[in-house]
Amino acid sequence: MKTLTILGSTGSIGRQTLDVVRHSGEQLKIHALVADKSIELIEQQARLYHPEIVVMMDEGAARELRGRLKNLPIKVDQGMTGIINSVIAPQVDTVVTAISGRIGLEPTLAALEAGKTIALANKETLVAGGDLVMSTARKMKCPILPVDSEHSAIFQCLEDNHETLEKIILTASGGPFFGWTQKQLATVTLEKALCHPNWDMGAKITIDSATMMNKGLEVIEAHYLFNMEYDQIEVLIHPQSVVHSMVQYRDGSVLAQLGRADMRLPIQYALSYPSRWKNSFERLDFRGKTLTFHEPDLEGFPALAMAYRVGRRGGTLPAVMNAANEIAVLAFLQEKVTYLKIQDIVEKVCSEHNVLDSLDLESILDADTWARRRAAELIS
Incomplete structure (x- = not known):
């Protein structure tokens, strides 16, 4: 059995992680759940999954949650100190960093210093502090297992002889505005930007997908996770989101990982690695599917080109x-x-x-x- 702390349990990745826990039988156990201020949802999660600790970033939310959970043997903590304590606890094996934004950097570093495995769903951690995070992971000999579907795909396609790798190919859905002109993009509303065609994600990452900044962040993340130069990281638009990413070797062979647009698959793999657990999730059906690939439009979506420049600098x-x-x-x-x-x-x-x-x-x-x-x- 593996014991988890989940940072960002009320977000999209956090909720799907808990669904993986629910389907895992006796293989996963929750030590701590961490959220910002979603009191109603985290109370439901606490009553269902029985963590030892719940941590709220917001002081007022922590105070109210203590009253709501007073009939349960669950400690309610607050703030960054509470988060750090929840990830370094000796009984924790793996920390799932599903919290959104740069705020994930400090607890990730603390968890690595404490010798924990990281299931990384927070790309901003490596974008902001990639050199520091990876050097800490190497020093402590702690694995960082990717949860992002693209990086999980690359991780699954890599062979032991890394020196034969020629490039990695990150796929992108293109978001809701693939093929739009600059004139059309000037009319984008918040409602349109929040309608991703394939994935059910939180608001921030959905907007990043619409601007393609999300793919730019993933390029920088891939640079650190797989020790690849930026010239060896290619992005292709793949609107169907069936091929989650690919790797190309020096002999011209390309290995791809395919699956449904279901984040529970890479989440489960990060938590089960090196095993693959059986599950009842819906399977990919190839019948009637057409798969297409396109060059990204760097003029209409300049965030991707900027991320390459920034990463290189x-x-x-x-x-x-x-x-x-x-x-x-x-x-x-x-x-x-x-x-x-x-x-x-x-x-x-x-x-x-x-x-x-x-x-x-x-x-x-x-x-x-x-x-x-x-x-x-x-x-x-």
């Missing part, structure tokens, strides 16, 4: 890009800026940043704070 710049994007996307979700303004804000913040190349947690967090403040100024 490195230093604190990826953290700045990520932070500015989080603030700009939040402003769009609050209907304070237009869809096209998201990219303008991120580009402006990145262009103003004085990049530091000597990275530690403090410098990353300082760059993150500056970028958030500057993005907020541009929005206001």
Whole structure:
């Protein structure tokens, strides 16, 4: 049996992780659930899965939850200190980082320092602090198992002889605006941007998919996870979301991982690895399917090209890009800026940043704070 702490249990990935736990029988157990302030949902989760600890980022939410759960032997903690304690607990084997945004960086580092396996669904952690996170994982000999469907696909296709790998090919659905002109993109509304054609995801990642920033973040994540140069990472638009990603070897052979658009599959693989557990999830049916692939439109969706540039430059710049994007996307979700303004804000913040190349947690967090403040100024 593996014991888990789930960061972001009330989000899309967190809820699907708990569904995997429910289907696993006696193979998975919950130590801690962590959320921001979704009191109703996390109370339901706590009563169903019986964790030892529930942690709320919001102090008021933690206070109310204590009252709601007072009849159960569940400790309710709060804030970053509570999160750190939930991931370093000696009984925890694996930490599922399903929390959204840069906030996942500190608990991920703490979990690695405590020798935990990371099931990584938080790409912003590697975008903001990839060098620091990967060096800590190597030092502590802790595996980082990808949960993102694309990176899980690559992980499953890799052979032991990594030196024969020529490139990796990340597939992207193209989001809801694949093929749209710049004139059409100027008419994008929040409602349209939140309608992803294939995946059921949280609001932030859905908007990132619409701008293709999500794929840009995944390019940087792949660079760190698989130790690949940016010239060896290709992106193809694959609207059907059946081929989740591919790897190409130096002899021209290409291995692909295919499956339904169901995040429970990569989640389960990260939690069962190196085994594959039997499940009752719906199977992929190939009959009547047509699979197509296209070059990404870097003019209509410049976030992807920017992510390549930012990743190549490195230093604190990826953290700045990520932070500015989080603030700009939040402003769009609050209907304070237009869809096209998201990219303008991120580009402006990145262009103003004085990049530091000597990275530690403090410098990353300082760059993150500056970028958030500057993005907020541009929005206001």
